[in-house]
Amino acid sequence: MYIKVAIPRPIDSLFDYEYDETELGTIQRGDLVQVPFGRSRVVACVMEVSEQKPNLPEKITLKKATSKIDSEFSITEDIFKLCKFGSEYYQYPIGEAFFVAVPPKPETFLKTRAEKKHEAPPFVKKLNEEQQAALDTIEAEVGKRSNTVFLLEGITGSGKTEVYIEYAKKILEQNKSVLILVPEIALTAQLKDRFEAALGHKIALWHSALADGLRQTQWRRVKKGEIKVVVGARSAVFAPFQNLGLMVVDEEHDQTYKQEERFRYQARDLAIYRARQLNIPIILGSATPSLETIQRVREGKYFQLHLKNRFSTRPLPEIKLVSLSDEALVFNEKVKTPFAVKAIEAMQGAIDRGEQVMVFLNRRGFSQFILCKDCGWIKKCENCSISMTHYQRKNELRCHVCGTKCPVPDNCETCHSHELTGMGSGTESLEDELRLLLRDAKILRLDRDQVTSQKRLEEVLNQFKNLEANVLIGTQMLVKGHDFPKVTCVVVVLADMLLKWPDFRASERALQTLVQVAGRAGRAELPGEVIIQGYDLEHPVLKILMGEESKEDFINNELELRQALHYPPFSRFVRYRFEANDVDLLKIKVNRMMDALRLELGKVAEERLMGPSEALLFRANQFYRFDVYYKAATLDELFSVSRRVKKMALIEEIDLTVDVDPYSS
Ligand SMILES: [Zn+2]
Ligand SMILES: [Zn+2]
Numbered sequence: 001m002y003i004k005v006a007i008p009r010p011i012d013s014l015f016d017y018e019y020d021e022t023e024l025g026t027i028q029r030g031d032l033v034q035v036p037f038g039r040s041r042v043v044a045c046v047m048e049v050s051e052q053k054p055n056l057p058e059k060i061t062l063k064k065a066t067s068k069i070d071s072e073f074s075i076t077e078d079i080f081k082l083c084k085f086g087s088e089y090y091q092y093p094i095g096e097a098f099f100v101a102v103p104p105k106p107e108t109f110l111k112t113r114a115e116k117k118h119e120a121p122p123f124v125k126k127l128n129e130e131q132q133a134a135l136d137t138i139e140a141e142v143g144k145r146s147n148t149v150f151l152l153e154g155i156t157g158s159g160k161t162e163v164y165i166e167y168a169k170k171i172l173e174q175n176k177s178v179l180i181l182v183p184e185i186a187l188t189a190q191l192k193d194r195f196e197a198a199l200g201h202k203i204a205l206w207h208s209a210l211a212d213g214l215r216q217t218q219w220r221r222v223k224k225g226e227i228k229v230v231v232g233a234r235s236a237v238f239a240p241f242q243n244l245g246l247m248v249v250d251e252e253h254d255q256t257y258k259q260e261e262r263f264r265y266q267a268r269d270l271a272i273y274r275a276r277q278l279n280i281p282i283i284l285g286s287a288t289p290s291l292e293t294i295q296r297v298r299e300g301k302y303f304q305l306h307l308k309n310r311f312s313t314r315p316l317p318e319i320k321l322v323s324l325s326d327e328a329l330v331f332n333e334k335v336k337t338p339f340a341v342k343a344i345e346a347m348q349g350a351i352d353r354g355e356q357v358m359v360f361l362n363r364r365g366f367s368q369f370i371l372c373k374d375c376g377w378i379k380k381c382e383n384c385s386i387s388m389t390h391y392q393r394k395n396e397l398r399c400h401v402c403g404t405k406c407p408v409p410d411n412c413e414t415c416h417s418h419e420l421t422g423m424g425s426g427t428e429s430l431e432d433e434l435r436l437l438l439r440d441a442k443i444l445r446l447d448r449d450q451v452t453s454q455k456r457l458e459e460v461l462n463q464f465k466n467l468e469a470n471v472l473i474g475t476q477m478l479v480k481g482h483d484f485p486k487v488t489c490v491v492v493v494l495a496d497m498l499l500k501w502p503d504f505r506a507s508e509r510a511l512q513t514l515v516q517v518a519g520r521a522g523r524a525e526l527p528g529e530v531i532i533q534g535y536d537l538e539h540p541v542l543k544i545l546m547g548e549e550s551k552e553d554f555i556n557n558e559l560e561l562r563q564a565l566h567y568p569p570f571s572r573f574v575r576y577r578f579e580a581n582d583v584d585l586l587k588i589k590v591n592r593m594m595d596a597l598r599l600e601l602g603k604v605a606e607e608r609l610m611g612p613s614e615a616l617l618f619r620a621n622q623f624y625r626f627d628v629y630y631k632a633a634t635l636d637e638l639f640s641v642s643r644r645v646k647k648m649a650l651i652e653e654i655d656l657t658v659d660v661d662p663y664s665s
Pocket of ligand 1: 381382383384385386399400401402403404
């Protein structure tokens with residue numbers, strides 16, 4: 001018998017082996033086998049089984065598979081399809097794609113520890129009318145079409161989770177399983193107790209930071225059906241359920257669903273694919289749904305449900321916009337970050353009352369802007385509608401997507417003010433600056449540089465929760481649902497950094513982030529205030545936040561713009577990133593490839609191929625990076641252009657990373 005296998009190496013092709021049925025038993029696709037590969041042995045996934053000897057050049061003798069891994073670890077048909085689709089769509093080597101779905105070291109067999117059955121009676125919380133109506137609608141729609149995709153839209157505190165829980169109970173009663181995806185690992189632990197109490201079922205937490213042994217045990221118990229509910233981060237989309245009845249993607253808009261390295265998949269999108277394959281319902285929950293999802297609702301592909309009332313009794317925080325152009329600013333030579341006196345007073349007030357403060361800043365400091373201090377205007381690229389980045393050394397503005405350049409303007413194009421200023425750096429020093437400006441501040445910082453491990457993240461959060469500090473400075477990480485009852489003051493240092501981030505999703509993301517940031521202030525009995533500092537307070541996103549403009553208009557405008565410029569959800573957006581340590585040679589080669597590609601594509605290239613341009617983070621670890629973007633109209637176009645680019649990079653011997661639907665710059 002003969003098999004084709006996928007090897008966990010960065011190779012796109014499959015490999016042929018022979019196997020002896022009397023020695024290894026029957027082999028099926030999805031089984032794991034050990035095969036000799038090069039000088040070592042590797043565990044490989046069987047893709048095809050055949051009685052026919054493959055057509056190979058005569059010199060090549062087929063090697064034999066040496067053993068079969070216990071079939072407990074075999075990849076189920078459903079996950080097999082998911083990985084295959086993921087590998088094609090995200091342009092990731094097939095063997096490596098499969099091995100995200102397999103527990104670590106499957107060749108070392110572990111015994112499953114017997115665990116006590118833990119089936120507490122479910123904790124019953126009565127749904128309000130609106131929630132009950134949503135639940136009834138879900139049941140009715142699933143009755144009509146079993147693989148309905150639902151968008152459950154509801155503000156923070158409207159009780160989306162209770163709706164998931166009640167519907168999950170019904171699925172569990174049918175003896176099927178439930179998979180719940182949440183955006184941040186730190187959140188899964190918090191949700192575990194809540195779900196266990198509510199469902200009366202043992203729940204497995206699933207994320208990449210679990211120890212190998214535990215991961216393996218859980219993997220097998222989920223596959224056997226001993227665990228029926230998994231709450232997990234993005235990798236849980238590959239959990240090997242055999243009888244899945246429902247998937248939930250909470251905070252579906254969250255960008256952490258996109259894996260940003262190696263296998264660059266979008267877990268929400270793969271979950272939707274998996275639900276469709278299995279013909280089961282999926283619920284996407286959000287207070288601020290992604291435009292991709294909204295567009296699918298408008299096309300009639302997804303079914304939208306609204307929760308408009310607040311379920312919890314927590315008071316809404318008061319949001320205050322503070323203009324950095326008009327308000328008195330703190331004056332201190334050592335402080336570069338603009339702070340309104342008002343904002344510092346509010347923080348000091350909270351500290352003096354023994355309460356806590358959160359200070360939010362946008363993560364990446366490597367984009368520089370030139371901004372009008374009077375009205376917040378910033379130069380945008382005419383082709384891409386993306387904020388232009390300031391390159392200090394040449395003192396020019398550039399679009400990091402298409403590469404368009406222009407000189408730094410002398411005055412603002414909107415209000416003609418000459419008060420233009422550079423922005424973007426200096427956030428690293430925020431901690432020191434706040435120490436100077438605030439009395440009795442005990443400050444903790446939470447960002448990607450500081451928090452390198454899951455353990456460290458939990459440590460920082462616990463310290464803050466235990467009131468060991470009264471100020472927490474952080475990035476996007478701190479807006480994700482952590483509950484800190486003593487936080488009464490939240491400060492957004494510079495909203496312009498969010499609103500004008502050089503990305504076509506900047507406005508959408510700013511809205512999502514600010515809504516979440518606002519949700520952090522004022523828990524339990526203490527009312528909270530949210531202070532948003534910025535230069536451009538007329539921005540539509542801030543108007544929506546203040547309830548002065550409708551979200552509907554904003555969404556319509558955004559979608560119109562995206563359609564006109566061929567951005568998602570109206571195209572498949574892909575980034576080709578080329579890297580090398582010799583910058584001059586890299587530039588020549590990338591230009592050569594793109595000239596050739598432009599010629600091949602003809603007219604289509606004008607609207608859909610952009611670049612090459614220097615990556616926002618142009619130089620990293622001695623390597624230089626150039627980006628090229630393509631907006632494909634169809635899947636076929638995405639695949640054919642990607643194949644072409646990959647081939648060119650191979651010939652030019654340049655490192656290439658393909659990122660389909662990229663979320664970061
Ligand atoms: Zn551009
Ligand atoms: Zn201006």
